[in-house]
């Protein structure tokens with residue numbers, strides 16, 4: 001991990017072009033396990049090349065970046081996101097039905113616009129791990145926050161892998177984990193229409209994923225991880241749950257306590273995350289704007305083989 005409190009110039013101009021409005025960028029580590037605050041950048045402004053590269057480097061080093069006191073509207077958040085890759089389209093229907101299908105409004109509001117008491121995405125997961133090209137990054141911007149709580153928690157899958165005994169690491173080499181959107185919905189008690197099941201076939205991934213940019217090994221788990229390929233279903237489930245219990249211990253977790261204007265940008269390839277219900281979701285609205293970047297398939301990613309069930 002890079003040295004905390006490093007200050008680097010980011011506004012160096014190229015070929016006489018004007019320097020960025022914010023001439024310096026500071027990176028300040030927020031915890032020993034991950035996360036850093038990026039200070040000195042108004043995200044409404046396009047990033048110059050040097051700044052974009054510096055932010056990208058910090059993203060790889062710290063996995064979660066926090067930009068404070070931002071005031072992005074939807075178009076500005078989309079423009080910020082696009083500087084780092086290709087935007088993902090969201091399947092979930094946007095509330096409000098406006099012109100921004102590339103931005104998903106995360107909220108706890110009912111059809112009447114009032115707090116419903118329900119908080120989504122409270123189980124550990126990594127975004128879109130059931131897709132042919134799972135998400136690279138997610139960007140979340142706080143719009144309306146409860147008076148306190150409503151935190152988002154992150155677990156570092158590099159650190160969780162690194163901490164495993166060597167024998168466990170050896171045993172996991174070559175193991176394939178199947179991430180399935182229909183099966184994770186089913187576990188949450190929500191049936192899925194047949195056409196949606198067909199459109200989301202189960203995906204086989206390396207359980208120990210190699211990050212495509214850092215080339216570090218990490219665990220690829222979360223609520224969409226349904227079973228282990230070619231392993232009896234129950235034994236595979238037990239293995240997944242045991243690994244997840246290991247990987248989400250406090251020493252691997254960073255808890256983000258939101259403040260108004262925060263923009264978070266995190267790396268889905270090496271983290272799990274979840275929303276915490278530590279606020280009164282029936283009383284207080286919690287609204288965040290979410291954009292995602294499309295990633296690349298994991299090593300050998302393909303449609304998975306069916307689960308194996310033990311003979312009766």
Ligand SMILES: [Fe+2]
Pocket residue numbers: 121125126127273
């Ligand atoms: Fe998520």
